[in-house]
Amino acid sequence: xxxxxxxxxxxxxxxxxxSAGDRPGVDRGDLRQILLDSLPDATIKWGKxxxxxxxxxxxxxxxxxxxxxxxxxxxxxxxxxxxxxxxPLLSQAMPEYTGISFIEVDHFDADRKHPAxxxxxxGGMLFALAPGKGFLAHKETxxxxxxxxxxxxxxxxxxGIDWTDSDKGKAVLLEQFADWxxxxxxxxxxxxxxxxxxxxxxxxxxxxxxxxxxxTLLGDAAHVMSPFAGEGANLAMFDGSELGKAIxxxxxxxxxxxxxxxxxxxxxxxxxAKESADSLEVIFDDNAPQSLVDMFAxxxxxxxxxxxxxxxxxxxxxxxxxxxxxxxxxxxxxGRARRPDPAAARRRRPGQHELSDRPPRRRxxxxxxxxxxxxxxxxxx
Numbered sequence: 001x002x003x004x005x006x007x008x009x010x011x012x013x014x015x016x017x018x019s020a021g022d023r024p025g026v027d028r029g030d031l032r033q034i035l036l037d038s039l040p041d042a043t044i045k046w047g048k049x050x051x052x053x054x055x056x057x058x059x060x061x062x063x064x065x066x067x068x069x070x071x072x073x074x075x076x077x078x079x080x081x082x083x084x085x086x087x088p089l090l091s092q093a094m095p096e097y098t099g100i101s102f103i104e105v106d107h108f109d110a111d112r113k114h115p116a117x118x119x120x121x122x123g124g125m126l127f128a129l130a131p132g133k134g135f136l137a138h139k140e141t142x143x144x145x146x147x148x149x150x151x152x153x154x155x156x157x158x159x160g161i162d163w164t165d166s167d168k169g170k171a172v173l174l175e176q177f178a179d180w181x182x183x184x185x186x187x188x189x190x191x192x193x194x195x196x197x198x199x200x201x202x203x204x205x206x207x208x209x210x211x212x213x214x215x216t217l218l219g220d221a222a223h224v225m226s227p228f229a230g231e232g233a234n235l236a237m238f239d240g241s242e243l244g245k246a247i248x249x250x251x252x253x254x255x256x257x258x259x260x261x262x263x264x265x266x267x268x269x270x271x272x273a274k275e276s277a278d279s280l281e282v283i284f285d286d287n288a289p290q291s292l293v294d295m296f297a298x299x300x301x302x303x304x305x306x307x308x309x310x311x312x313x314x315x316x317x318x319x320x321x322x323x324x325x326x327x328x329x330x331x332x333x334x335g336r337a338r339r340p341d342p343a344a345a346r347r348r349r350p351g352q353h354e355l356s357d358r359p360p361r362r363r364x365x366x367x368x369x370x371x372x373x374x375x376x377x378x379x380x381x
Contacts, residue, residue: 003289003296004128008120008181011293015124027141028233050085059214059254061089075254076215077243079236082201084221090209095201098226098280100150101158102136102198103173105191107145114145116186121145128184129289133176135187147187148198151176152284158197169195200226200280205273208266216258218243223269228283229276235269 002013049066078086110118126137132152163169219236250257
């Protein structure tokens with residue numbers, strides 16, 4: 001992990017081993033495949049996009065799908081992300097724009113084809129910052145660089161640019177970073193992928209709802225936040241684990257189980273959401289990047305990420321997956337809850353995965369990166 005200013009001056013640097021501590025890294029695509037491989041065949045129904053949900057009474061709900069099918073649930077668990085179709089059954093809250101936007105790019109085979117960007121990013125995570133803007137990057141295990149070009153701006157600015165025109169998009173970004181070192185500008189100029197705009201959105205800190213029979217939420221559907229506490233992925237995995245344990249602890253009494261689960265969910269997520277919002281301000285404040293350096297330095301004796309110091313199950317200082325999910329499609333929701341597999345419940349909660357509308361294929365050396373591999377995730381303890 002390294003922190004740079006806009007002149008390409010290294011202000012702080014740690015080896016990947018120093019940054020990781022007892023939290024080894026895992027690529028999201030690999031984690032996703034591990035989780036999928038652990039499930040019995042046909043557990044996941046691919047291509048089932050939820051378009052609506054309505055209550056039927058007595059804790060039952062009807063789900064409508066894009067293909068015209070409808071199903072009735074006894075227990076409905078909305079695990080369908082930031083723009084959840086299930087959340088309106090419980091809450092009228094919607095994610096709001098935080099004021100930060102990302103432009104996402106990749107550099108493939110970076111050491112061989114893009115040595116200048118590779119030298120800037122190094123072997124792990126990168127923060128290259130100035131007030132209101134910067135580059136957040138990391139090197140993937142396949143040798144590619146994944147870059148988030150961050151700008152504090154309006155949604156109108158982001159939406160007013162044709163990002164499908166890579167040359168034009170790069171020119172716009174170079175204007176934003178005109179006085180930055182050429183080495184850092186190469187993260188823009190040498191990008192070999194499409195430019196993908198991402199708004200960073202978050203639910204209100206302390207989001208919660210009254211108990212509604214037969215339905216609950218987990219993950220981003222319950223508490224989407226900016227990626228700057230590094231917690232979104234672990235929270236989603238932990239939510240699922242805790243929900244499963246609550247159901248197992250109250251056999252035949254789903255409402256008691258859901259009440260117990262939500263009580264802990266609300267308390268757990270509120271503190272982290274506040275931390276995430278506060279960290280966003282630190283990273284892009286008027287003293288950036290020194291403010292981030294100072295924060296890291298204040299926790300140096302423990303070798304802990306300052307953005308995640310107080311939580312018992314944090315991973316990375318940035319949850320890049322949450323950022324990439326901020327504009328993703330709603331692909332579905334999980335219906336009837338099952339008693340959790342005891343063996344699965346004993347597994348560690350290493351991070352979050354996202355499901356697309358079709359099964360993944362295993363990558364070969366010539367493939368483009370799986371879209372789900374949007375960030376390296378630190379496995380929590």
